[in-house]
Amino acid sequence: MMDFNLSKKHVLMQELFQKFAIHEVEPIAAEIDEKEEFPYETAKKLGRYGFMGVPFPKEYGGSGADNLAYAMCVEELSKVCATTGVVVSAHASLCTAPIYEAGTQQQKEKYLPKLASGQWIGAFGLTEAGAGTDAAMQQTTAVLDGDNYVLNGTKIFITNAGAAHVYIIIAMTDKSKGTRGCSAFIVEKDFPGFSIGKEEKKMGIRGSATRELIMEDCIVPKENLLGKEGQGFKIAMQTLDGGRIGIAAQALGIAQGAIDITVNYVKERKQFGKRISQFQNTQFDLADMQTKVDAARLLTYRAACLKDAGQKYSGEAAMAKLFASEVASDVTRRCLQLHGGYGYIREYAIERMMRDAKITEIYEGTSEVQKMVVAAGMGVR
Amino acid sequence: MENGKLRIIVCIKQVPNTNEVKLDPVTGVLLRDGVPSIINPDDLCGIEAALELKDRYGCHVTVISMGPMQADVALREALAMGCDEAYLVSDKLFGGADTWATSRTLAGAAKMLGYDLIITGRQAIDGDTAQVGPQIAEHLGIPQVSYAQDIEKLPEEAALIVQRYYEDRYQKIKIKLPALVTALSTLNTPRYMSVGGVVAAYDDIPVKILKYEDIKDFVDEKDIGLKGSPTRVKKSFTKTAKGQGTLHDAVSEDEAVEIIVSKLKEHYVL
Numbered sequence: 117m118m119d120f121n122l123s124k125k126h127v128l129m130q131e132l133f134q135k136f137a138i139h140e141v142e143p144i145a146a147e148i149d150e151k152e153e154f155p156y157e158t159a160k161k162l163g164r165y166g167f168m169g170v171p172f173p174k175e176y177g178g179s180g181a182d183n184l185a186y187a188m189c190v191e192e193l194s195k196v197c198a199t200t201g202v203v204v205s206a207h208a209s210l211c212t213a214p215i216y217e218a219g220t221q222q223q224k225e226k227y228l229p230k231l232a233s234g235q236w237i238g239a240f241g242l243t244e245a246g247a248g249t250d251a252a253m254q255q256t257t258a259v260l261d262g263d264n265y266v267l268n269g270t271k272i273f274i275t276n277a278g279a280a281h282v283y284i285i286i287a288m289t290d291k292s293k294g295t296r297g298c299s300a301f302i303v304e305k306d307f308p309g310f311s312i313g314k315e316e317k318k319m320g321i322r323g324s325a326t327r328e329l330i331m332e333d334c335i336v337p338k339e340n341l342l343g344k345e346g347q348g349f350k351i352a353m354q355t356l357d358g359g360r361i362g363i364a365a366q367a368l369g370i371a372q373g374a375i376d377i378t379v380n381y382v383k384e385r386k387q388f389g390k391r392i393s394q395f396q397n398t399q400f401d402l403a404d405m406q407t408k409v410d411a412a413r414l415l416t417y418r419a420a421c422l423k424d425a426g427q428k429y430s431g432e433a434a435m436a437k438l439f440a441s442e443v444a445s446d447v448t449r450r451c452l453q454l455h456g457g458y459g460y461i462r463e464y465a466i467e468r469m470m471r472d473a474k475i476t477e478i479y480e481g482t483s484e485v486q487k488m489v490v491a492a493g494m495g496v497r
Numbered sequence: 498m499e500n501g502k503l504r505i506i507v508c509i510k511q512v513p514n515t516n517e518v519k520l521d522p523v524t525g526v527l528l529r530d531g532v533p534s535i536i537n538p539d540d541l542c543g544i545e546a547a548l549e550l551k552d553r554y555g556c557h558v559t560v561i562s563m564g565p566m567q568a569d570v571a572l573r574e575a576l577a578m579g580c581d582e583a584y585l586v587s588d589k590l591f592g593g594a595d596t597w598a599t600s601r602t603l604a605g606a607a608k609m610l611g612y613d614l615i616i617t618g619r620q621a622i623d624g625d626t627a628q629v630g631p632q633i634a635e636h637l638g639i640p641q642v643s644y645a646q647d648i649e650k651l652p653e654e655a656a657l658i659v660q661r662y663y664e665d666r667y668q669k670i671k672i673k674l675p676a677l678v679t680a681l682s683t684l685n686t687p688r689y690m691s692v693g694g695v696v697a698a699y700d701d702i703p704v705k706i707l708k709y710e711d712i713k714d715f716v717d718e719k720d721i722g723l724k725g726s727p728t729r730v731k732k733s734f735t736k737t738a739k740g741q742g743t744l745h746d747a748v749s750e751d752e753a754v755e756i757i758v759s760k761l762k763e764h765y766v767l
């Protein structure tokens with residue numbers, strides 16, 4: 117039997133995520149977008165209430181909940197502010213999770229309590245100028261020199277860069293082996309030779325930090341190698357599998373948030389002597405959108421539950437992200453249309469939501485990459 | 498005191514969220530169906546006050562509520578905010594209680610559990626009586642300060658300094674423990690639950706049920722439930738929504754006085 121009801125525990129967590137989002141996140145969402153400011157104060161509060169370490173065990177400073185709760189957390193935050201959603205998602209899925217899943221006991225004890233409690237923010241560096249979707253084309257190198265690895269190279273488009281204290285960096289330890297020559301490293305912001313490069317000016321999620329990471333003879337202690345040499349690509353791909361649950365949840369949140377404000381709007385806005393909610397076009401459009409968003413939610417929650425059950429979830433996470441992100445773009449565009457001219461004005465949140473939605477089809481694997489993952493899972497090659 | 502820690506009991510009530518109650522546009526009747534339940538706002542501030550004392554002095558905070566079994570959600574929310582223990586006072590025998598029987602029952606539970614300080618909200622948004630807190634103190638024979646807007650513990654003695662709020666002033670009252678304080682919504686801003694707290698409230702800390710059997714040594718059966726309730730409700734009705742008043746703007750002070758006086762005369766007030 118399948119049970120589509122949330123447990124009472126999840127219902128209460130959802131209530132917490134909603135309350136926090138409405139009182140702490142929504143009031144500054146427009147401002148951090150306008151000023152392109154990273155929400156440092158919010159990040160501190162997110163840490164205080166356990167939002168930064170939702171799925172990690174309490175013994176490591178986490179909240180002891182699960183990936184379903186984590187997805188619900190990102191969803192509720194993203195309903196009102198996609199920037200805040202991705203701050204949590206990148207931190208938890210792309211930095212804290214690989215240390216939790218692939219780290220040594222020593223690495224876990226050193227990094228997880230600070231990351232899972234939100235005292236430190238985390239980030240992940242895989243993408244390079246010449247290695248986007250073709251992630252195997254890594255140019256960053258890591259050479260073992262005594263007790264340290266020496267890293268050289270530049271990562272681009274790194275979410276949380278500058279705000280983060282810890283970075284998971286993928287670099288080549290043996291270029292001749294291709295993807296099997298990649299290794300993963302835990303790099304702290306204060307390691308010698310590590311610096312933060314230029315800040316990107318983005319279309320959406322403008323409050324989130326997106327910057328370069330520059331490593332010039334960056335010294336990383338040997339014990340900060342994550343997993344074994346040559347496992348970097350595998351770790352990166354597994355990390356992105358988990359990350360896709362977070363981004364699917366972010367997309368889902370953006371879409372539901374857009375519908376919620378639009379429902380309020382159409383019930384107030386009058387044209388031709390009627391509330392525009394009374395027009396069947398409006399009703400059909402919103403019904404269609406809500407149906408898609410519900411489907412996206414089911415896909416996203418399924419991927420999270422599979423991960424929680426310790427089952428394979430790679431294909432399901434890719435489907436969730438593929439579908440939810442395309443729904444987010446579609447729904448925000450249509451919701452803006454229902455707002456008419458006002459929707460195009462920055463004073464209305466739908467304008468920001470439409471700009472924010474697009475990135476969910478691109479980062480942590482484009483929609484095309486998700487289709488590659490799904491097709492591979494189907495044995496279509 | 499338990500291991501030198503102040504034992505605080507916070508009494509809370511689960512109430513319908515009146516912000517979510519809508520009026521039937523035709524009949525003007527309150528639509529309570531499907532309205533979510535919340536912790537009474539004043540009680541939430543009572544929890545926060547106890548947790549602030551816990552943060553500062555390391556107290557043990559027990560939260561109790563009298564109500565049906567589904568009121569456990571309110572207690573779990575309190576646990577998720579950081580309370581240490583939770584008791585749901587729930588029994589068919591307690592049903593139909595007015596404020597008198599309720600306060601008798603809660604006083605019995607408090608006596609059984611032991612306390613140095615009891616904090617209640619000033620009043621509940623569904624009944625608005627503001628009686629239960631003060632009555633508990635009377636039944637227990639302990640001093641009380643109602644309408645507290647600030648609570649401070651004295652370092653060297655078992656006493657508090659409580660600011661009692663009046664509309665135009667406040668009193669600073671020193672009160673010896675054990676005592677009871679009723680909290681105002683202006684006392685503080687309640688913290689959120691934490692994610693880990695919610696997990697603990699469902700996985701680690703049980704909500705314990707207190708039946709009459711458990712507290713029978715501390716409260717007489719004749720004082721509980723419908724039998725123990727002297728209140729007889731004569732009539733209960735839903736207030737009809739007041740119509741919109743008449744707005745007189747752009748009038749001078751003298752004209753305003755004249756309008757008001759003539760209205761009062763019209764209604765034979767003057």
